[in-house]
Amino acid sequence: MKEAVSDMLPRDIIDPKKRGFSTPLGAWLKRNLAPLVPRATLGGLALMNLEIWARMYLDRRASEDLTAELQGTLV
Numbered sequence: 644m645k646e647a648v649s650d651m652l653p654r655d656i657i658d659p660k661k662r663g664f665s666t667p668l669g670a671w672l673k674r675n676l677a678p679l680v681p682r683a684t685l686g687g688l689a690l691m692n693l694e695i696w697a698r699m700y701l702d703r704r705a706s707e708d709l710t711a712e713l714q715g716t717l718v
Contacts, residue, residue, distance in 0.1 A: 669701045 645657050695713075698704045 672697065672701060 649657055695709060698709055699706060
């Protein structure tokens, strides 16, 4: 198909550069998917890294605050 229209269309339309895309994961986790987060994180240590990452980068919590909070729950 590209060959059939190659003489009629500009090259950047026929062979466009690759473009990335992003998802609004932070917004989904804070809004639409928020009810699923507690259920998804219960019962498994495999998700601990994700939980810590989410608190730091989605909730914008300081690592010192999280360290103190986590140490308090382990005592």
